[in-house]
Amino acid sequence: MNENILLNYLTLKQIDKIKNTSITIVGCGGLGSNISKILIRTGFENLTLIDFDYVEEKNLIRQDYCKCHIGMLKTQALKENLLQINEKSNLEIINIKINEKNIDILKSADIVVEAVDDVHIKRTIFEFCINYNIKIVSASGIAGFGDCENIKIKRGKNFSIVGDFKKSVENFSPLMPKVCAVASIQADEVLRMVIGDEV
Amino acid sequence: MALLNDEKIDFEGTVLELLEKEGINKENIVVLVNSEILKRELWSERKIKKEDYIEVVSFVGGG
Numbered sequence: 001m002n003e004n005i006l007l008n009y010l011t012l013k014q015i016d017k018i019k020n021t022s023i024t025i026v027g028c029g030g031l032g033s034n035i036s037k038i039l040i041r042t043g044f045e046n047l048t049l050i051d052f053d054y055v056e057e058k059n060l061i062r063q064d065y066c067k068c069h070i071g072m073l074k075t076q077a078l079k080e081n082l083l084q085i086n087e088k089s090n091l092e093i094i095n096i097k098i099n100e101k102n103i104d105i106l107k108s109a110d111i112v113v114e115a116v117d118d119v120h121i122k123r124t125i126f127e128f129c130i131n132y133n134i135k136i137v138s139a140s141g142i143a144g145f146g147d148c149e150n151i152k153i154k155r156g157k158n159f160s161i162v163g164d165f166k167k168s169v170e171n172f173s174p175l176m177p178k179v180c181a182v183a184s185i186q187a188d189e190v191l192r193m194v195i196g197d198e199v
Numbered sequence: 200m201a202l203l204n205d206e207k208i209d210f211e212g213t214v215l216e217l218l219e220k221e222g223i224n225k226e227n228i229v230v231l232v233n234s235e236i237l238k239r240e241l242w243s244e245r246k247i248k249k250e251d252y253i254e255v256v257s258f259v260g261g262g
Contacts, residue, residue, distance in 0.1 A: 027262045119227045119260040126229065126258070130236050142261040154256055156234045161256060168259035179261075 001086035006043045014195045015043055021194050024048040024109035026098055026125060028074040030174055031139055032115035033064035033081075034183035035190075040082045042191060046090045047082070048109065049075045052097040062176035103128050111190055114138040115183075117169065126159070133158060137189045141165045142182045143172035151181060153189065160189040201251040214253065215242040227258040 006015055023044055025032045028051035036047055055069040055077050069077035075093035082089055096102055098121060106112050106125070112134055114125045122138060129136035141151075141163030150164040162185045200207045203217065210217050214237060218225055230237045231254040237245055247253065 029262050031262050115262045117260055117262040119258050122258045122260075122262075123227050123229070127239065130238065138258075139262060140256070140258045154231070154254070156231060156236060159236065161229070163259075165257050166259065167261075169261035174261050 001041070001088075003043065010043070010195070017194050018043040018191075019045050022046040022048070022108065022110045023113060023190060024050065024106055024111070025113045025115055026050045026106070027115035027117065028063075028078050029053070029059070029115065029117065030062040030176070030179040031142065031183045031186065032113070033074070033078055034180050035113055035115060035187045036078060036082060037064050037085070038184060038187035039190060040085050040089055042187070044190075045086065045088060048092040048094060049078055050094045050096065050098060050105075051075050051078075052095055062174060062179050098125060100124060106134060107132060109134060111135040111137065111193055113186060113190060115186070119168070126161075130159065135159070135193050137162070137186045137193070139163050139182050139186060141167050142179050143167040143169045143174045145173075145175050145178055148178055148181050151178075151185065153185065155189075160186075160193070162186050162189060201247050201249060201253060203253045204255060208247075208253075210247055212247060213243055214245045214247060217247060217253070218242070218255070223255055229256045229258070230254070231256060 025036050028049055051074045053074050055065045055072050055074055065077050079091045079093055112129050126138050135158045138161045144167040154161040162182050233252050
């Protein structure tokens with residue numbers, strides 16, 4: 001991707017800030033695969049992608065993978081996709097399931113994007129980041145359809161949480177439109193954290 | 200009067216006591232007091248003041 005294109009829309013200072021920010025995306029499923037694509041297109045170049053899972057055919061209904069990726073590690077498939085958009089991206093992949101024992105690897109991030117399925121891990125990641133003053137953009141309530149007007153953003157110092165805060169995947173189907181809406185807002189919240197003070 | 204998720208409450212006590220009185224499941228929530236996170240370990244210490252705006256935000260599964 002030619003960064004001169006972004007100069008039509010952002011200042012050099014803004015682009016430098018974006019390029020120099022390290023983002024760690026935890027979970028490369030419906031949210032994470034779409035968020036990382038948006039961030040790369042917006043000029044972010046330093047991403048760490050964390051996931052333990054492999055691409056399956058069932059993922060294709062909302063995750064940013066293709067048939068050719070089935071059987072691959074999601075991190076590896078996503079890295080391939082993102083390099084197609086910007087070959088200069090610096091993409092680190094870590095193939096683990098985040099838990100209380102290995103969560104310290106998030107400390108190196110400027111911003112953590114929480115994009116995991118499991119509600120307990122969501123809370124663990126969120127509280128870890130708050131405790132260590134790491135900026136975090138989290139998601140809660142991405143399932144269902146036809147009610148995107150209920151998506152809210154809760155913001156405070158160092159955090160944003162996006163979603164309807166109600167509809168879990170245990171009770172509602174996670175379909176691409178709303179999942180992608182939340183993913184887009186999460187990416188926008190990242191952008192806000194990085195260059196929002198200049199708008 | 201303090202507010203809990205936009206509803207007025209007349210309550211004297213700590214945040215933890217309020218959560219218990221309201222029967223809120225404490226497992227996967229975050230508590231914001233005046234738009235800032237109140238860490239879990241402080242729930243039992245932080246007394247609710249008249250002008251407080253308390254929000255209970257729930258994490259639900261899906262990613």
